[in-house]
Amino acid sequence: MLPTPTRLRQIALVAEDLEKATKLLTTVIGTEVIYTDPAVEQWGLKNILLPIGGDIIEVVSPFKPDTTASRLLSKRGDGGYMIIMQTSDAITRRKYLEENNMARVIFTHKTEDSICIQYHPKGIKVGGVIPELDSHRPSSSNPNPLEDPFSPWHALGPPSNHSQHSQVMKKYSYLHMLSVTCRLTPGDDDIVNATGQWGNLFGVRRGDAKGECQFINAKLTFLPGREGEKDGLVEVCIGVENDAQLADIMVRAKANGVLNEDSQVEIIGIRWKFISFQNQGEISGRQVRL
Numbered sequence: 001m002l003p004t005p006t007r008l009r010q011i012a013l014v015a016e017d018l019e020k021a022t023k024l025l026t027t028v029i030g031t032e033v034i035y036t037d038p039a040v041e042q043w044g045l046k047n048i049l050l051p052i053g054g055d056i057i058e059v060v061s062p063f064k065p066d067t068t069a070s071r072l073l074s075k076r077g078d079g080g081y082m083i084i085m086q087t088s089d090a091i092t093r094r095k096y097l098e099e100n101n102m103a104r105v106i107f108t109h110k111t112e113d114s115i116c117i118q119y120h121p122k123g124i125k126v127g128g129v130i131p132e133l134d135s136h137r138p139s140s141s142n143p144n145p146l147e148d149p150f151s152p153w154h155a156l157g158p159p160s161n162h163s164q165h166s167q168v169m170k171k172y173s174y175l176h177m178l179s180v181t182c183r184l185t186p187g188d189d190d191i192v193n194a195t196g197q198w199g200n201l202f203g204v205r206r207g208d209a210k211g212e213c214q215f216i217n218a219k220l221t222f223l224p225g226r227e228g229e230k231d232g233l234v235e236v237c238i239g240v241e242n243d244a245q246l247a248d249i250m251v252r253a254k255a256n257g258v259l260n261e262d263s264q265v266e267i268i269g270i271r272w273k274f275i276s277f278q279n280q281g282e283i284s285g286r287q288v289r290l
Contacts, residue, residue, distance in 0.1 A: 001096050004087055004203035007146055008218040009134070010049075010056040010155060011180055011236065012082035013268050014069045018061035021078070022048050024267050025057065028252045029238070030245070031175065034168050035156045045069055049156060051169045052238060054149040055177040055217070056156075058082075059268065072128070079269035080233020082118075082130040083180065084155075085215070087203055088146055090117050090135040103201055106130075113137045114154040124201065125194035125222065127182050127231030133202050146216070149173075174241040176277050179219040181235035189224035236270055239277025249274050 015021035026032055034056075035049045044064030050057045060081060062070040069081065087093060094117050097103045107118040116134045124131060136145035136152060141159075145151045150169045152162040184194060191211030198204045198213050198220070207214040211222040225231055240246040253259040258267050265272040 001093065001203065003199050003205040005146060005216050006202060006204045007086040008055065008083070008177060008180065008215040008220065009086040009153060010058055010084035011080070011233065012058040012060060012084065013079065013233070013270060014072055014081040015059050015061050015078045015268050016073055018046055018048065018059060021059050021061070021268050024256060024258060025050060025059070028249060028256055028258060028265065028267065029175070030249060030252070031172055032168070034165055035161070037155065037157065043067060051172050052175045052177045053173050054151065054169045056153065058155065076230055076232065077269050079230065080129045080182070082132055083126065083220070083233070084132040084134065085202060085204070086146060087133055087135050090115050090133045093133060093203060097201060111154050111158070113139060113142070113152070113159060116154060119201075125184055125188065125190070125197050127185055127225070127233070129182060129232045131202065149217075174245060176239035176241075177218050177236070178239045178275070178277070179221060179237040180233060181221045181223060183223040183229060183231045183234050184225035185231045186225045186227045186229075191222040191224055194222040230269070234271060235273060237273040237275065239275055241277050243276055246274055246276055
C-alpha cells in the first residue's frame, strides 16, 4: 500500500509512580488531566491522559504484576510504552498487513465510531514500543476526524464526552506535539530501513531528513541503537506558541528539579524538548535556557 495521511495522535508512557508523574507533567508543562480511563484496569493498569492541544500524552502505571507494562518497567524503568497513530482507514491497513504476514495484531477494540488496532512490536523497528493505528469514521458531527486538530478521540471515552473534552483541548491550543524520537535496539543502526518499514506498515511517509518519518502534524525520528543506551522512545518535542509561556515552562522545570545541567528537561525517563513555535508549519529553533 502507498503512504497515506497519518497523524501522531497520542504517545503513551509507563511510570512506576503515577501520582508523581502526573504532578510533574501537569506542573511543568502547565496542562491538566483530561480523562482517566477505567477500561485499562482490565489489564492491571491505571492511567491519566493530558492534552497537548488536540493531541494526547498518556501515562500508564501497573497495579498488578506480570503485565506488559510491569515487565517493561522491570527491564528499562520509566519511559516509552506506545506510539498511537490516526489514519483514515485502519481496517483496510490491518487487512493488508495480515494478508501479507507483515505484522501481528495483538489487540483490537471497536466503538460506535472508531477502531483501535495494536500491533506486536517484534520485528518492527521501534525499540520495543508498541505501535497502534486507529481511525474514526467521519460523521456529520465529525466530518474531518484526521485533519480537525480537536476532533473526537476514542481514548477520551464515549462520544458524549467530546464537547467537554474539545473545550479543554482548545484551552491548550498553544501547545503542539512536534516530534518524537526513538532509538533502535542495540546493534541495529539501520535508520533508513526503519523509516521505510513504517511507511510500508503504517502508511507514514518518509521525511526530508535521513531516519525521519513525517506525520501530518509531527515527525518521528529514529536514532541508531547503541550498547549501554536505552532503546525505544527517548525524546518528545513540544512547540509552545508564546515565548513567555515557554520561559515559564523552563522555570517550572528548574523549580521541580527536572532541568539538568545541559538545560534539558527529563521526566518519566524521557527527554522533553520545548521550543518556540512561531507560526503554523514553522518551527523556530530557539530554545530557552536557564
